[in-house]
Amino acid sequence: MDALEKLRELLPEEQFEKVKAIDNPELHAFLAEWIEWLEPGKVFVCTDSEEDEQYVRWKALYYGEEKMLETPNHTVHYDNYYDQARDKANTKLLVPGGKEIPFLNTKDRDEGLKEIKELMKGVMKGKELFICFFVLGPKNSIFTIPAVQLTDSAYVAHSEFILYRKGYEEFKRLGRNAKFFRFVHSAGELDERKTSKNLDKRRIYIDLVDDTVYSVNTQYGGNTIGLKKLAFRLTIQKAVKEGWLSEHMFLMRVNGPNGRKTYFTGAYPSMCGKTSTAMIPWENIVGDDLTFILPVNGVARGANVEKGVFGIIQGVNPEDDPIIWKVLHSPVEIIFSNVLVKDGKPYWNEMGIEIPDEGENHSGKWWRGKKDKEGNEIPPSHKNARFTVSLEHFPNVDLEALENPCGVEVGGMIFGGRDKDTWPPVREAFDWKHGVITMGASLESETTAATLGKEGVRAFNPMAILDFMSVPLGEYIENYLRFGEKLRKTPKIFAVNYFLRDENGKWLNHKLDKAVWLKWMELRVHGDVDAIETPIGYIPKYEDLARLFKEVLNKEYSREDYEKQFTIRVPELLAKIERIEKIYREKVKEVPEELFQVLEEERRRLLEAREKYGDYISPFAFESD
């Protein structure tokens, strides 16, 4: 029997008509196979209509995966107490023969498929399956990748409607020509709080051969939202094959003098500042997490893969994040996850206002002082608690850039991480290669609550992408280096560090200082200010920063602060080069030779500087050179 006939048997008339309208036998075969396998009690196919989206929203409430809050259009969703972050250990790339690839968590494809299929057999009995169509990137553009999501979680489907552009019409338009990604998710059995129960059987398996990702027994967005971090593994593979970049980067507009618009991307590991940077009130957000960058006529053009934000809510307060704060307090559609709720109002850690002493949170009924099974005190909200909202609701969104089918020209690319003692707050690479190697490929960052496991451990995290890497690292870096050669004008590369600390562990910078670094980088992209040459790149001159601090934040910036922050820390920098070189020499295969050359040159410059000035070198010393 052909797939369409089978679908006619499996689906009620109205739903069948919706899939039949898409002329794609491959899609029909995929749907027929999985509907039969998952054995849902009911199936709903979502078109792009407002009605179908409304149906999904309503089902999230009906099935108890979300609850209404006091403000209209606000809901709250909870994940299991032990399902609050990405599960790296159980996220695996399925590769033929189970080939081991350094730093990648691989598994034999046949074995993995067998295991996941067993876990998913009949998993949707008595549940409703939602079949949804979306696209990655702007519609009908050089960036567009269609994707179909199967899920029994109305919360996951609802999140995707907020975060991605609808794709049903695009599937219809493309018909048989659609090369599409597939996502199959089941939250599995739920407990009385409607959270995934069988966490010991939580699996996220990425089939790189069939562009399909399976996710089961989990609800946390980072493990389940197909088009987000799951699709990311597939797009990295595609980008490296085709010679473009698929990156863990925000995309934003920084406003320069006389109305000049300069676009920046920024790659920082999860929980290291992408969303908060892209959201600086007086600049303009295009995206906060995932960016595609294509070479178009010798120019790097970037587009946001998404159209919404799945952002960390902890620490959002009216002073530092006035825009997010306002959006979160307006009656636009928002899903709050894993926050404290009391009398229909959401609360989160470090929100700058008083928080009630009891309510409901990610641990169930909560009171101050409540401890978990491990004896740890449970805070009001989880550190990785989030908000999900469409970008259209942000007053500072650059809608034109968001929807442009050709994307925007990327003027600068920024790399950064949680680093307490090595990198200065901002610096510029000498050139593309220097930036890609000493900033991107050498990135290290302390682990955070965005992944399960210990926090605060310094870890190698090239391009902030290691958790999502789906090709051998050497190939990925090679593609980056070659990408620059396709361009007439390469974007300038910068590195930032928002997380420097003093001897007593106190932050050396305020959260909004990054706004000044952005303005400086914008000026540098256009050659408007000079900079100081150091062994590790160009750093800002004190006078320029002092002027910008005054202009941007109306703050005095002292020479002492500048000197402390921008001191070149030779011992730490040399130790870092050692660590990075060792990793690439001993653990990574087929590393482009130029990586070692560039690191060696950097080491030599640092050693020469140490000869001349000592271990800790004031930026003023280089200036008077």
Ligand SMILES: Nc1nc2c(ncn2[C@@H]2O[C@H](COP(=O)(O)OP(=O)(O)O)[C@@H](O)[C@H]2O)c(=O)[nH]1
């Ligand atoms: N100390 C410090 N914390 C920051 C800064 N910027 C952001 N954060 C915190 O870092 C965490 C994660 O930030 P977010 O922008 O959501 O990271 P993302 O996961 O990369 O998008 C939040 O708890 C922020 O409050 C900063 O400049 N300094």
Ligand SMILES: C=C(OP(=O)(O)O)C(=O)O
């Ligand atoms: C969704 C995530 O994104 P980020 O923390 O980078 O915003 C995640 O890492 O799970």
Ligand SMILES: [Mn+2]
């Ligand atoms: Mn984010």
